Amino acid sequence: MPFTDKYTLEERQEVVNLYVAYGKNSKQASKKSGIPAPTIRSWTQTKWWAEMVEETLQRHKKKMDGKLTHLMDLASDALIDRIKNGDEKVNAKGEPSRVKMSGKDLMYILGMSVDKRDLGRLQGFQEKKKTLESVIEAQQLALEKFTKDKKALESDNVIPLNAETQKKEGSQTN
Secondary structure (H helix, E strand, C coil), X not given: CCCCXXXXXXXHHHHHHHXXXXXXXXXXXXXXXXXXXXXXXXXXXXXXXXXXXXXXXXXXXXXXXXXXXXXXXXXXXXXHHHHHHCEEEXXXXXXXXXXXXXXXXXXXXXXXXXXXXXXXXXXXHHHHHHHHHHHHHHHHHHHHHHHHHHHHHHCCCCCCHHHHHHHHHHHHHC
């Protein structure tokens, strides 16, 4: 990404980060960065800008995915502990104690867990199905082309490549 003006790559990346963080608002990015809003708006029309925005969004998405995965791990561990050992409560004396979870709460947790697991499996299945469908479609197109080529070869109207080339060469010399 060659740049021809006075702003460094780091300054541009910072503006892109601000632009994305403020909901693609060039005015806010301008206020925070000190780079004029018209400059930022002109940058938004360039290829390098689109690439930087996409890279920034992908980095953010990856970072958030990692955080959410960690959060789910912690919540799952805490939930397993509560299922095994009961909810933490404070008794009348002010002492902590564990009370078994109710059947209703356990059924709710079980139902939600099964639904989420099945949804994840269904999503994976649908992705595999799309991939398989695209492979089948490509094979179908290749087979159709092969069939057309075979029919063309079997017809009487096909002139062998050598004969066609010889005809053209003969007509050019005349």
